Amino acid sequence: MPAGNPNESKRTRTDRPRLRYAPSPTGDPHVGNIRQAVWSWLHAKRYGGDFIVRLEDTDQSRAQEGADKRILDSLRWLGVEWDEGPDIGGKYGPYIQSQRLDLYHDHIATLLKNNAARRCFCSPDRLTEIREEQQANKLPPGIRDCCDISPEDANTRAAAGEPHVVRFKTPREGTTVATDLLRGDISFENSTLDDFVLLKSDGFPTYHLAHVVDDHAMDITLVTRGEEWISSLPRHALLFDAFGYDRPEYAHASVIRAPGGGKLSKRDGAKSVLEYAEEGYLPETLLNFLCLTGWGHGDQTLFSRDDLLSLFDMGDITLASATFDHEKLAWLNGTYIRALEEDIFASSLRRRLELDLPVDVPRPLDDALIESIAPLIQERITLMTDAVSLVDFFWQSQIDTPPPEDFLTKKWRDRGREASATLAQVSARLNDLTDASWTTPEIEQLLRNLAEELGLKAGELLSLVRTAVTGKRISPPLFESMEIVGKGLVVERIIAASSALS
């Protein structure tokens, strides 16, 4: 038997388990995929075990430049840490499958020697021909007896360099029973299985071979993956048996579904982890949310990283497939934004605004200004990217006065002249305030008094002032905003609005 288990440890699902995340570097990880990584990590850590990252780059044609780095970046952003991996190594390395080819070849040699596998020289055309024929005869579509070549002949042809694959010789009869941690025993009739490919003609292993060889070699105790793998489970069970290896435990998680049904895809607004990061979601939000869909723990909705690290158990995940709830994700993000320490929020806001504010606004942004604005909007945004449209007026030297139909609502509709006159009075009064009195409470007092004087409700007057000063119908709290914008600019803007309305 090639490459045995380096450790004869007796680990179990709940005693120093070893779990792995094995992405193939074909693109950015999406939420369903990364959830698998998060869960594996949480489970491993909960029980004092190890979390391993292994790159499954066995499909050369689908490999994508830089995908490996973006996968690791996604994990880091979420706060997922690994004990062994392609970047940091470990005693079971290498952690990149394309660097483990010899191991797979050794295993193939063993199987061939034991007559548990066979070389297959069939062309793709021949294979589709077989499938069509079987389908016409209402037989299982899998490839079984495609070529009848003696092992000697096969070895000769292979030695001569003839391209071929190596297939597993799946038993024709009997039943293969495999166990899923969440569903119990699942049995499959061997007659419905096929002679699946282990080694491709380019010398790379298929997932089936690589999974069995590596998860054994790396001493993985619990394999977690999506339920799309359940149908391949008997193949893996048979392979472990063929090598004489103990089978690991398996937990197949359900798929995350799109709101309309079906698999979640980009079309449904599903984004990669890094895209969520760019759009202003907080890592703690996504971490919490990923565990909220497909898992639950009593009445609890909010889970900190530490909560999850001490509560999560792979055995508690939900069997039914969950629908991705964008609304709840957004709500959750707002909740986490509000919970941020003031200074953390301020610095995060600053980074966001440096990105989102118009290019003509000089960088770096003024820290004191950011710090005074931050508390005004912290509880008003759901995404960090919501901030800019709420606060851009603080940086504009000049704001465009909205058209009358937007400016004049309710009480002021079709009463531009009155509005104009009112604003003129407001600007005059504000102008009388001394610089020392240009504070939130004094501005508020002045405007409330003036409203009373004019026989207006406070809201009626303030809606006018708000639009004039911020250019918006909806804004951060007005008095605070006015204090920050400063007397000169405020008065200037109100005068401008007044004349625009006259």
Next chain:
RNA sequence: GGCCCCAUCGUCUAACGGUCAGGACGCGAGGUUUUCAACCUCGAAAUCGGAGUUCGAUUCUCCGUGGGGUCACCA
């Protein structure tokens, strides 16, 4: 279609045979309020259907229905 998996409010979930079937998002009503949020109170909303087992089924069994996965030299 074959094989396999799954099934509690619209959505995410809790209830390991006995609960007025709980919580969260969203939704509705009210309160608070300078806009918008936030916050507070209240409300509507579910065990897919049918047989069993049991004193008693959301929970166990079977059938049906519905949804999903898979049938590659992709993972």
